[in-house]
Amino acid sequence: MERLIGYVKWISGPVVKIKATEDIRMLEMVKVGRLGLIGEVISTSESEAVIQVYEETEGLRLQEEVIGMGRPLSVALGPGLLGNIFDGIGRPLMDIKNELGDFILRGANPFPLPLTKVWRVKMEIKKGDIVKPGDILARIRETPLVEHRIMCPPDVSGTVIEAKESGDYTVDTVIAKVKDDDGKMHEIKLFHYWPVRKPRPILERTPLEEPLLTGQRVLDLLFPMAKGGTAAIPGGFGTGKTVTQHQLAKWADADVIIYIGCGERGNEMAEVLEDFPRLRDPKTGESLMERLILIANISNMPVAAREASIFTGITIGEYFRDMGYDVAIMADSTSRWAEALREIAGRLEEMPAEEGFPAYLPTRLAEFYERAGRVKTLGGRKGSISIIGAVSPPGGDFSEPVTQHTRRFIRCFWALDKELASARHFPSVNWLNSYTEYFEDLKLWFKQNVAEDFQSLRNWTINLLQEESNLQRIAQLVGVGVLPEPQKLILLVAKMIKEGFLRQNAYDPIDTYCSLRKGYLILKLMRMYYERALSLIREGMLTQKIEELPITSKIIRLSFSVPETKIEDEFAFLAEELDREFRELEANYRKVLSYRRREQFA
Amino acid sequence: MLEYAGVKKISGPLIFIESLPELLYGEVVEIFSPDGEEKLGKVIELGDELAVIQVFGETGGLSPSRTRIRLSNDTFKIGVSRDVIGRIFNGMGRPIDGGPEIVAEEFLDVNGFAINPVSRSYPRDFIQTGISAIDVTMTVVRGQKLPIFSGSGLPHNELAVQIARQAKIYDRDFAIVFAAMGVKHDIARYFIESFEKSGALRKSVVFLNLANDPVIERLITPRCALTIAEYLAFGMGMHVLVILTDMTNYCEALRELSSRRGEIPGRKGYPGYMYSDLASIYERAGKIRDRDGSITQIPILSMPEDDIAHPIPDLTGYITEGQIVLSRELYRKGIYPPINILPSLSRLMKSGIGEGKTRKDHPHLSDQLYAAYSHAVWVRNLAAIVGEEELSQKERLYLKFADSFETRFMRQGFEEERSIEESLDIGWEVLTTLPEEELHRVTMEEIEEFYRRFRRA
């Protein structure tokens, strides 16, 4: 299918225009010039086509040949993806390293999946079976965490004419032949190609009703997202977007994680590659690398491939979703992706809309986020894709176009805050500006799976924090001293919530992951504390006296001093201690009161 | 070599010539003015009729018919060899110290190539700078890129010199690569003399594009410097410290070129691709698996109007692994180094500190200092509004803490070098101004072991 389609006639950075000698199809993948640089047709007319090139164009000349590859930019989907790392157009970086060395030179085009690796394949079909898109044809235990299900590709159906027995095969082995209704024969291998810009078909979308748990208290208990949902993490530099994304990649309760490093740092990818293999999945004890796929198109890699990286990632995600898995996709950062769009549009001298971004920015953002969802797959299984996109607004100002447009397509907004970050309050999720629109859908789940009073506890927390913020405004004008005692108590308990619940240190071995149950119990203790304190304060007790109780500091330290396994015992213990300390305080207080009263009468 | 006589058009730093099939995109060309003066240029756009050349130098004196252009059939490369050490070059990588030309071992493209992320080795080795504020609260590790965000008149040069002098990056062969972009003569001299005094000049490679040198040349200077740095680090296995100053001048050159090309301007007129362009510089730091050397980068930039949200510091902060932010307010109070720790950050410190690296209490102590100082600054602002009398007992302690943090912990001499143990101890010492119930970031054991000891002392 490869054929000469034209000659280079204009070059500017990643954009090349060619004189067309053939009818050139939109989005066709091409090879440019003697270096064979990979590119994609982004506009085409009778005599000319525009190509975005995924590698540096330095050294290219006019009139060099351009070869059309006869298919759109696609990824190869099959076993060997898990635990692996790819660049923005799906080339395996390990193989590129083996071929070119430590620096990414040009012209490498290794096959994306390991060709020589032999997989133990359990066949699920036999000759004569009728198969349709999405049917499971074979199974491979790809990693201890994920069974790879070889499915009938979305564009194939018919009768199995030939099928291999279960056995050990490489990825390009033909395991079956299927004849469709038109008599056309399709060879089924362990992999197939799918174009990255074309969503994989599904049967139907289904309602979201389960949370995507992340092990991060502030997210799971206050602003939970749903499996199949979309979330954005906006924040200025250094506010914790990447650490939060890494935390999600580690602890989110999805079956498969796709992490897209899009225009960010090389070292952050190295960190994942070095740390994840050592980290254990809290549920199964297996290495977290076993469910992870990395797409790395870091900031100094070609900008056009950065644009593609998001779609490469989501296409792989859809493939695993189709197998019946819950997939979570992290993209860090979608702003760099938008900038790639802008850069290419600029080279084409397209009419800019806001801040130089092309007018189709919102459309592209929508195309990305709409590929999230919970679905019934073609094969009738349940699967989901959740997308969490980091947004890097210039100057940390959320009114800029990428943040604003993103808001329209996401339903969970985890706003990171510069002030909190500079006080080293992490995750710096601002509890007043963040929101989730999923809670209504998830209410029932929380009630059934955590506690009857989950919702009321969550409301109590949110309200108390809101009230505290109002009080802080007053305190900043007049000082804390003049506030009445019940309000001082609110400030105290809010401080406890901030220090002991909202704050969660990603680098602390205990605190890095927190179960829903543990988060719930911490809040529960805080509410018990508040209620006991309030009743004493109503009788004239001073907040300061209550703050001095040893239990105050113990509750604050609970999150990072007590591991998951001991939390139930510790909760019971602290609840008792809380009761005792308050009773003692109360008893003493009554003694003092009655003593004073007696003195008055005397 | 192919040569053109005459060009179509000259506009600012751009020359337009007739396009030829021989031209390479990105090709470097020699340009000869009517007076025989020679400059370099680079092909930045190649169309079927015209090619656009960006000139690294002044175009004054060039005329369309009497300018000659000679092609090189190659991209911009510089010759590298171990002999560059101890030498001084101009902003384009030509020797200006009167010494001999460099006999190149290899010619390398100044743009370099991205390090494959799978080849990177995550930086984890602590570098002691001897400066408490840096070592305790924004620790540098080998292979990090950590810029200094400064403002005009602040002592960023002194700080960079002190770091270069004291940094214990050198357990083996080391080198300093210093690149000046658009800085004044006396500042360049200050650096060179300081290196000379500390004996580091023999180990340095200096690139100078001074304030009166061609603006567009600045776009090449850091790339020449980093190409040499990569050769020394990854070719020769040396630990290299790269100081780039002033990145603001670099960005202004980028803006000038962009506006000359008639590109759509982004924020404050800087081009939309400035992020990617800066990344192509800053990402050239790090360590590579199974290779000995490393590149640690300390770019210096002045924040226009002291505004950290200005595109230059903003985009830089989005790329680098943290930032050291200098504060005019602290400087006015007479505190050197005037580092405002709150907006400062070292993203890589977590893996370079703690047990077996610095000391086990380091991570929590650092967190606690940030938290306490941040609250103390808040109290200070409150006191300015409501008056100190309105503050509670505890809040007054925070005021005391802020003062002792600034004067005892932060402030130190230009020649003063503190060991990490000393710095951590001083950190605890200033924390003892606060009651122990206030310290939620440290463990009970740490309070026992460190806080109480210093409290008693």
Ligand SMILES: Nc1ncnc2c1ncn2[C@@H]1O[C@H](COP(=O)(O)OP(=O)(O)O)[C@@H](O)[C@H]1O
């Ligand atoms: N949850 C967290 N726990 C501890 N430290 C954090 C956390 N989140 C962020 N940080 C700190 O903030 C720094 C910057 O975070 P990062 O995610 O790299 O910011 P961003 O991606 O927004 O620029 C990290 O290097 C780390 O020191």
Ligand SMILES: [Mg+2]
């Ligand atoms: Mg980040």
